[in-house]
Amino acid sequence: MPKTPVWKSIATALTSEIAAGHYRPGDKLPTESELSARFGVNRHTVRRALQDMQEKGLTHARRGAGVFVLAEATDYPIGKRVRFHQNLEAAGRMPAKRILTLQTRPCDRDEASALQLKSGDPVHVYEGLSLADNVAVALFRSVFPADRFPGLLEDLDHMRSVTRALAAVGVKDYTRASTRLTAKTATATQALQLNIAEGAPILRTVGINVDTDGCPVEYGHTWFVGDRITLVVED
Amino acid sequence: MPKTPVWKSIATALTSEIAAGHYRPGDKLPTESELSARFGVNRHTVRRALQDMQEKGLTHARRGAGVFVLAEATDYPIGKRVRFHQNLEAAGRMPAKRILTLQTRPCDRDEASALQLKSGDPVHVYEGLSLADNVAVALFRSVFPADRFPGLLEDLDHMRSVTRALAAVGVKDYTRASTRLTAKTATATQALQLNIAEGAPILRTVGINVDTDGCPVEYGHTWFVGDRITLVVED
């Protein structure tokens, strides 16, 4: 049972009230003092909750005026689980993978940070191309902690599936802790591998997958060809 | 001459040192105590600076371990030109909308399909710019079935909020049925409106919002400036 901070409970309570229509977009929330009195906490604890909501785009504070509910509240938050490649299969195409590299090497600082390793610890690196109907639609690179999964490379080579290979080494379930999406343009190397023009639009995703204990098991990058791929996010 | 908060000066100083290579991705920053001693401020003031940097994706704290520099630092617009406007940007985001067009016209095939209308049925179209601190970060276009919401345009014009305008015509709640994400490059028109270069990377989202009965009420497109926006999918 994870202990929930007080400020988070307050943020949840206020968010629920907004979602329930108790406060509508444009409305002014009670003052920090009123809220701290209502919840029986210090004003700074309320501020921590309001700050969390502001980061999520729910509210917006104006010094001297008050805290207001934003109209965009329900507009943006994108769903919970992202399923890549989904539209490929739905379209009746034949997804395939082509392995580019399978190797074990010392991790760099970036990978160490994401996987909570020490810089230089060994990692398995799985790079490849995703194909649909023999057309390259994405480049991917998955990085795994090698010390924890000694035999993973063979499984990846054999099964050609991250999910199944991880299952083979004891990771029954894993979830995406976070995914960041941004638009880029293709580098020369990427353009060559994906058979597109340099500077063509690329949708890059960076994600960390964690096991049921919250321990990172995979650090993955994917570069989708903008013209050939659309990601689907469903609630 | 705007008075700069101490925490912001500290964040700027630490960010500069990261940019200068003094601290590299994966490195551990000095402890909060050491930094507060170095800058001669309270630990909470340092925490406020570190928190600001974490929001920008520059650093990442691990309780009991320390604060570490993340690799993605250069992906975020804190790097170059924005540093001139950093005071404005970090002063708190001011989301705003600028209406470009508000009109009613017959729908095209695509819109008819998304909204479950017949081709040529009237739709309200709401196009505009999303601004943060007076910088355009996204273009959007929302399409609504006009027959179902006759007076929606006036509400949109007046309230400048899709959520509230829909509430005014009886749609108390709506949810995002699906979102599709893809990478594009900016067209000449988009580049002009978003004040970016033609061909710059754009993150496009296409979504359909449905009411509690599952009936589509809005068909929306958003074009985010890749350099200025990173979408984060959590959980």
Next chain:
DNA sequence: GGCTATTTGTACGTATGTATG
């Protein structure tokens, strides 16, 4: 494994500054 020191996270308190209405 256990223990301890270190380090970040939470929560409280107090005071003062600054913009709003």
Next chain:
DNA sequence: TCATACATACGTACAAATAGC
């Protein structure tokens, strides 16, 4: 002008996670 309300900054104390012995 003035009270209100959020922003900054100082302080204290303890909890929770980590790392090292």
